[in-house]
Amino acid sequence: xxxxxxxxxxxxxxxxxxxxxxxxxxxxxxxxxxxxxxxxxxxxxxxxxxxxxxxxxxxxxxxxxxxxxxxxxxxxxxxxxxxxxxxxxxxxxxxxxxxxxxxxxxxxxxxxxxxxxxxxxxxxxxxxxxxxxxxxxxxxxxxxxxxxxxxxxxxxxxxxxxxxxx
Amino acid sequence: xxxxxxxxxxxxxxxxxxxxxxxxxxxxxxxxxxxxxxxxxxxxxxxxxxxxxxxxxxxxxxxxxxxxxxxxxxxxxxxxxxxxxxxxxxxxxxxxxxxxxxxxxxxxxxxxxxxxxxxxxxxxxxxxxxxxxxxxxxxxxxxxxxxxxxxxxxxxxxxxxxxxxxxxxxxxxxxxxxxxxxxxxxxxxxxxxxxxxxxxxxxxxxxxxxxxxxxxxxxxxxxxxxxxxxxxxxxxxxxxxxxxxxxxxxxxxxxxxxxxxxxxxxxxxxxxxxxxxxxxxxxxxxxxxxxxxxxxxxxxxxxxxxxxxxxxxxxxxxxxxxxxxxxxxxxxxxxxxxxxxxxxxxxxxxxxxxxxxxxxxxxxxxxxxxxxxxxxxxxxxxxxxxxxxxxxxxxxxxxxxxxxxxxxxxxxxxxxxxxxxxxxxxxxxxxxxxxxxxxxxxxxxxxxxxxxxxxxxxxxxxxxxxxxxxxxxxxxxxxxxxxxxxxxxxxxxxxxxxxxxxxxxxxxxxxxxxxxxxxxxxxxxxxxxxxxxxxxxxxxxxxxxxxxxxxxxxxxxxxxxxxxxxxxxxxxxxxxxxxxxxxxxxxxxxxxxxxxxxxxxxxxxxxxxxxxxxxxxxxxxxxxxxxxxxxxxxxxxxxxxxxxxxxxxxxxxxxxxxxxxxxxxxxxxxxxxxx
Numbered sequence: 001x002x003x004x005x006x007x008x009x010x011x012x013x014x015x016x017x018x019x020x021x022x023x024x025x026x027x028x029x030x031x032x033x034x035x036x037x038x039x040x041x042x043x044x045x046x047x048x049x050x051x052x053x054x055x056x057x058x059x060x061x062x063x064x065x066x067x068x069x070x071x072x073x074x075x076x077x078x079x080x081x082x083x084x085x086x087x088x089x090x091x092x093x094x095x096x097x098x099x100x101x102x103x104x105x106x107x108x109x110x111x112x113x114x115x116x117x118x119x120x121x122x123x124x125x126x127x128x129x130x131x132x133x134x135x136x137x138x139x140x141x142x143x144x145x146x147x148x149x150x151x152x153x154x155x156x157x158x159x160x161x162x163x164x165x166x
Numbered sequence: 167x168x169x170x171x172x173x174x175x176x177x178x179x180x181x182x183x184x185x186x187x188x189x190x191x192x193x194x195x196x197x198x199x200x201x202x203x204x205x206x207x208x209x210x211x212x213x214x215x216x217x218x219x220x221x222x223x224x225x226x227x228x229x230x231x232x233x234x235x236x237x238x239x240x241x242x243x244x245x246x247x248x249x250x251x252x253x254x255x256x257x258x259x260x261x262x263x264x265x266x267x268x269x270x271x272x273x274x275x276x277x278x279x280x281x282x283x284x285x286x287x288x289x290x291x292x293x294x295x296x297x298x299x300x301x302x303x304x305x306x307x308x309x310x311x312x313x314x315x316x317x318x319x320x321x322x323x324x325x326x327x328x329x330x331x332x333x334x335x336x337x338x339x340x341x342x343x344x345x346x347x348x349x350x351x352x353x354x355x356x357x358x359x360x361x362x363x364x365x366x367x368x369x370x371x372x373x374x375x376x377x378x379x380x381x382x383x384x385x386x387x388x389x390x391x392x393x394x395x396x397x398x399x400x401x402x403x404x405x406x407x408x409x410x411x412x413x414x415x416x417x418x419x420x421x422x423x424x425x426x427x428x429x430x431x432x433x434x435x436x437x438x439x440x441x442x443x444x445x446x447x448x449x450x451x452x453x454x455x456x457x458x459x460x461x462x463x464x465x466x467x468x469x470x471x472x473x474x475x476x477x478x479x480x481x482x483x484x485x486x487x488x489x490x491x492x493x494x495x496x497x498x499x500x501x502x503x504x505x506x507x508x509x510x511x512x513x514x515x516x517x518x519x520x521x522x523x524x525x526x527x528x529x530x531x532x533x534x535x536x537x538x539x540x541x542x543x544x545x546x547x548x549x550x551x552x553x554x555x556x557x558x559x560x561x562x563x564x565x566x567x568x569x570x571x572x573x574x575x576x577x578x579x580x581x582x583x584x585x586x587x588x589x590x591x592x593x594x595x596x597x598x599x600x601x602x603x604x605x606x607x608x609x610x611x612x613x614x615x616x617x618x619x620x621x622x623x624x625x626x627x628x629x630x631x632x633x634x635x636x637x638x639x640x641x642x643x644x645x646x647x648x649x650x651x652x653x654x655x656x657x658x659x660x661x662x663x664x665x666x667x668x669x670x671x672x673x674x675x676x677x678x679x680x681x682x683x684x685x686x687x688x689x690x691x692x693x694x695x696x697x698x699x700x701x702x703x704x705x706x707x708x709x710x711x712x713x714x715x716x717x718x719x720x721x722x723x724x725x726x727x728x729x730x731x732x733x734x735x736x737x738x739x740x741x742x743x744x745x746x747x748x749x750x751x752x753x754x755x756x757x758x759x760x761x762x763x764x765x766x767x768x769x770x771x772x773x774x775x776x777x778x779x780x781x782x783x784x785x786x787x788x789x790x791x792x793x794x795x796x797x798x799x800x801x802x803x804x805x806x807x808x809x810x811x812x813x814x815x816x817x818x819x820x821x822x823x824x825x826x827x828x829x830x831x832x833x834x835x836x837x838x839x840x841x
Contacts, residue, residue: 014763014796015773047348051741052763054347060331060356061347061741069336 016041017049021056028057031067035074044075080116080123082161085140089129092137095148100137101126103154121165122158171236176243188229188240189217197242200251200280202368203317204230206682207667208326211318216251216280220244252284260291262369263312271370274678277315298343304353305530306523307364307372307674314344314371320363327667329642330473332357344371347741356476356740358641360469360665361523361674374523374675377544378554384515384544385428391507392515394424395433395495395574398585399521399670400548402691406677406684407552408562412691416698418567420551424519425568427558433499434570435518436577438491439584440704441498441713442466443593445731446488447601448722450594450660459484461636461651461658464590466490468528469665471735473641478648479737487732489541491584492518492525493534494731495574496541498717501730502573511536517544519551521585521673524665533733547675573709578701585692587639587669588612588622591662595626595633597704603629612637615656620646623658634658640667739797757831758793759824760810767806775807778821791832 020037024030034053039045045068054061068074084104088097104110104124108117116123132138135147139154146157172181173191180195187210192199202214212231219229222239226247229240241247259281266272301309318335321344325331332355336345346355364372384392396417405415417434424432450462465471465486474481489497496516504511518525522545528534529542546554555562569575580596583589592610599607612622612635620643626633636651636658638644644663650656666672671688681687701707719726761767761776776796783792809819811827 015777018773051347055740060325060334062331062334062336062345062355063325065345065347065349066334066336070338072338 014049017052021053026056028059031057031059031064032071035064035068039074043079043081044077047076077116078120080121081165082121082141083123083125085125085127085130087128087130087132087136087138087140088126089133091133092129095136096151097126097137099151100139100149100154103151104158107155107158121162173234173236173238173240175240182234182236185234188219188221188232188234188238191234192217192219192229192240192242199229199242200284201230202276202280202315203319205319205323205366208319208322208366211322214315214317215254218247218250220247226250248284252286255281255284255286256289257291258315259286259289261293261295261312262315263297263310264289269313269370270373270376271313271367271678274680275370276368276680294340301346301351301353302375303351304357304359304375304527306359306375306526307352307357307361308375309352309372310370311343311345313369315369316342316344317368318344319366319368320344320372323362323366324357327640327642328358328360328362328665329645330356330358333363350742354742358469358472358476358665359524359527359674360641362666363674364523365672365674365676365678374547374549375526376550376553377526377546378550378557381517381544381546381554384517390513390515391430391503391509392428392517393431393433393499393503394429394517394519395435395438395492395499396420396424396519397435397492397521397670398439398582398589398692398695399673399676399688400519400551401695402585402671402688403521403548403676404552404562405691406679407549407555410563412687412694415691416567417695418569419562419565421570422565422568423555423558423560423562426560426565427554429517431499431503431571432568433495433574434577435491435495435520436581436584437574437707437709438494438498439466439581439590439593440578440707440710441494441731442488442491442584442590443580443597443704444710444722445727446486446590447594447597449486449488451598451601452723454659461661462486464660464662465733465735466584466590467524467664467666467670468522469524470641470644470663472524472527472738473644473665475735475738476740477645481648482735482737485735487728487734489534489731489733490525490528491581492520492528492545493541493733496529496534497536497730498713499574500536500539500541501717512539515543516541517546518542519546519548521548521670521676522666523547523674525675531733533735548673549675549677552677573712576701576707576709577699578704578707579696579699580702580704582692582696582699585670586689587664587667588637588662589669591624591635591637591660593704594660595624595631595635598633599626599628599631600703600705602631605629618646618650618656620644633660635660635662637662639664639669641665643667756791757812757828758795758810759828760795760797761819762806762808763796767808770806772807772809772819775809775819775821775824779824782821782825788828788832792828 017038020034024034035045038049050064050068051061054064068076086097086100108122110124130138137149139146139149169182169184172179175192175195180191185191189199189204200216202216203211210231212228215228217229218226220226220241266278298311321334324333333344333346335342337343346352361374364374384390401415401417401420402412405412421432453462463485465488474485500511500514500516503514526545529540529545534541580593583593595610596607610624612624615621615623621636621638624635636647638647668685671692672685704710714720718724761772763772779794783794807819809816809824812831814827816823816827
């Protein structure tokens, strides 16, 4: 899948991939940190890049695919600029995290199957426990944590991030 | 490894003799222990849990992954163990596609066997998974993910023995599947089609693609002349399908069965093997005389050829240009028949019966066709031939022998030897000896290399013949050999490579067998078949002489021979995928520029070309006119960096040569001031 808005960056990113491989001495045993670094560049793991990484490290593309699909940290689809993680651990669930998920899905036209907005601005993820049960329900947007979020606050937050982009 | 002492199995003492694990000891004691994931040549996975035993003082453990220790007391079939095994199989069956009556593997399915021998009469668990799509794109192998029991045999074989790793586990927990990279088809990835995954699969999750229906259809078509050719190794294994000993199978019976089925002409691929010996030996001597870079690699094995095209494009010039025996008989057979029958080649249907799944891929190679008509139309595996014989109502055991049709029916012992490892090398070396020394080789005894046991070698130093040959089977071992050859650590004149360990007798299209001595049996059967062959050497074959006179310009390596029985190879991408698009690609842009950034081209500076080109596109505002893309390893490693502009390929490209070509294609002329 080629996502138009990402292609322009790809050449620069591609040199980065070579740098990443060199940084880890092209060692097959370093595949996981390599994929992590690659994902940081692209915000996901593009198929062609995984093949390139596999070939460079002398391991099969099928194995790299296996590793990339095993860990939920790795994404094979492009992620949005803002990743909204809604905690759905026991405490947050009890405190109404599913209501927040509903709001986000409605506001951003997402669903059970579609996690990323078409403009690649937002991605919704649910996580099991952020370890911040005292703040339940907790939401993390990129690296920023929001505690005791209500439905209306959630909507405001989304509008706020949207406004940043206008 | 414990060579001393003994363990007690079900109350009986069993002495230890260096067994690697408890499972081997138990089987040695004559106890039938079920397994899915244990193969002695592969690493131990411990995935299926069926080989569990009770070990006194330790509890229940898998016997495949437990080393035997002196004094161990184990029980193998207690009520508890029996119940556990039964539950394990029931759980596997819960999400299994239980379509046994229509499954191709039905007759040799381990899962079906086990369910019955463990007394499974019901499946108490509900299906929890959605049906998944079968993978039908490969010309050689089909995958049915819903029949997979996740034992990982195919994954480990492909990685550990073939060094390819075309399939692996993906996803996690209950979502785990065995799949090629990126959920693609086996036909779109680096699979070399050897079919050993299908041979080790205990169920019908990976099977050879069947062409039986197409062959029956051709046989029923009155306008077609349908011809069969049968490979050496098929006769060494077909008896297994009918439960009769190999020794009572003669090729004459198979020929009779083929005639009964309706083939108008029946040929022996061993004839093609004889021709290969002569052409290949001649090619080899010519190359040596011309001082070409060695070693020369054999090219009979289509799985090895694909491997070389994908992973060692730099070796392509060193591959023998001879077609495989299948290709030779196909090419010559069609040509000759079209002349004698006065028929168009497309109305002659050539069916090759092979021990091999990769041959199904080979027949589709565009290089092996004439005017768009393939030299071989269909390839049936030994398994498929067995099924057709049964379908035709033939009682195989009771058939009387019939001779194959001439001229492609007579062959030598050497040609038959192609069915097993060393066969090609021995045939070529013996032929060279007779050609150069006028006498037979005194001996041909390949020995494991002293430092690198991955391959065998033969050093011949007799009269005018000085020859160093290496023989490798199994691509991982072959890869070790290639690495050492390329590093200059070892030196050979000729290298024989077969993808399947043991050679064609152990091919992926042979009947599925769980007998660990099967390879020895098949090799012996092939040898026996060779003993009753009237000819010893290919050049003694009067029909080979005749074909040379009539069709091949009277001598080896002639222009006609190159037209009819030699071929070419192509470099191949490992994975079919989109090109990496590096500018905002306008798909309507008239000129496509593809820069190879594969390892070799990358080292030769393709990345610089790429970034300079990108600057140039911005500078000249060529965005709407050029689509700049990067491809991972393309076509021409030896002449890198490779850049393709439109339909022109530029080797040893520089930014100037690329820009020049682009401007040329865009019709840009540098302004010449002329008033």
